[in-house]
Every structure is written in structure tokens, then in C-alpha cells.
Amino acid sequence: MIGYLYPLRTYLIVAGSTDKPNPMTADWVVPLSFNPPLLGVAIGKKRYTRKLIQEQKDFVVAVPTMELLKDVWVAGTVSGARVNKAERMGVTFIPSKKVRAPSIKECQANIECTVAKEVETGDHIFFVGEIVNVSHGDAFQDEKPEIRDFKFIMHAFSGPNFVWQGDEIVRP
Numbered sequence: 201m202i203g204y205l206y207p208l209r210t211y212l213i214v215a216g217s218t219d220k221p222n223p224m225t226a227d228w229v230v231p232l233s234f235n236p237p238l239l240g241v242a243i244g245k246k247r248y249t250r251k252l253i254q255e256q257k258d259f260v261v262a263v264p265t266m267e268l269l270k271d272v273w274v275a276g277t278v279s280g281a282r283v284n285k286a287e288r289m290g291v292t293f294i295p296s297k298k299v300r301a302p303s304i305k306e307c308q309a310n311i312e313c314t315v316a317k318e319v320e321t322g323d324h325i326f327f328v329g330e331i332v333n334v335s336h337g338d339a340f341q342d343e344k345p346e347i348r349d350f351k352f353i354m355h356a357f358s359g360p361n362f363v364w365q366g367d368e369i370v371r372p
């Protein structure tokens with residue numbers, strides 16, 4: 201039934217440390233509040249990322265573009281419980297400013313969050329993250345995405361099926 205909510209944008213949730221990072225692909229990311237700045241991420245109870253975030257109480261939401269799609273697929277199909285995913289990916293993990301979880305150099309934004317609340321929602325844990333720092337690349341100017349020059353990833357439907365947003369602005 202959740203399929204009716206698609207297409208949804210796709211992100212990378214990073215937990216662990218710069219030395220031992222664990223990135224995980226996530227569609228279920230939602231803005232929650234301007235002030236304080238809050239976002240939410242629903243993470244399956246079986247995910248290694250769920251365990252790491254519950255332990256370290258912070259995470260990063262990294263914003264990938266289409267150039268990183270192969271890495272996004274690895275992060276979304278392999279579990280860090282068994283494999284060091286970072287070694288299978290071509291991205292660079294760099295220290296974040298305010299949280300232990302690292303940022304990803306090649307991503308166009310890295311939104312650093314501390315866990316403000318955890319809610320059990322069926323088979324997922326919904327983490328409410330307070331945004332404590334953001335760093336970004338050229339794809340954002342004054343918090344606005346440059347949609348003509350950058351292809352933000354959208355998950356069209358279940359499986360390896362992705363699209364990027366169109367660049368036509370339509371006004372009502």
C-alpha cells in the first residue's frame with residue numbers, strides 16, 4: 201500500500217564514524233519542523249543502521265545526485281552487518297562538523313542530525329532528527345536546489361527503478 205506514495209526522493213543515511221562509516225539508502229525521509237529544524241527518517245528494525253543510530257544518537261542525511269546511483273544501489277542492497285559497504289562504494293567519507301556520523305564529500309548536501317526522539321512505528325523505528333549543521337555543494341544556493349544543473353534522485357517504484365526531477369518550473 202505504501203507504493204501509492206511513490207515516486208519519492210532518495211537519500212543516503214550515514215551512521216558510524218569516519219573510520220568505520222555505514223551508509224544506507226532511504227526514501228522514507230520527511231521534513232517535520234522549521235523551528236526547531238527537525239526531520240524524520242523511518243528505518244527498518246532489521247537494519248544495521250537502526251542499531252548504529254540507537255547507539256550513537258546521531259546520523260547524517262546526505263543528498264546524492266544521479267552520478268552516485270551505483271553507490272546508492274550498493275548502500276541500499278547490502279547490509280553493513282555483514283559487509284564493509286564503504287569499501288564497495290566510490291565515495292569519500294569526511295568528518296562532519298557537529299556529529300560523529302561522517303558526511304559524504306561527493307553528495308550535494310550533508311544534513312547533520314542528533315536524535316531528538318525515537319518512535320516505534322510497526323516494523324520501522326522513526327527517528328526524529330534535530331538538524332545541527334548543514335554543509336552543501338553547488339547544487340544548492342540559499343537552501344534552494346539548482347534543478348536545471350543537478351539531477352536529484354527519485355525512486356520511481358520498488359526495485360532498481362529511478363528517475364530524476366524535470367527542470368520545468370510550473371506555477372499554479
Ligand SMILES: Cc1cc2nc3c(=O)[nH]c(=O)nc-3n(C[C@H](O)[C@H](O)[C@H](O)COP(=O)(O)O)c2cc1C
Pocket residue numbers: 210222223224225226227228229242243244246247248249250272273275276277278279280281355
Ligand atoms: C532506493 C532504496 C530506498 C530505501 N529506503 C529505505 C528506507 O527508507 N528505510 C529503510 O529502512 N530501508 C530502506 N531501504 C533498504 C535499505 O537501504 C537496505 O536494507 C540496506 O541494505 C540496509 O543497510 P544496513 O543494514 O547497513 O543498515 C531502501 C533501499 C533502496 C534501494
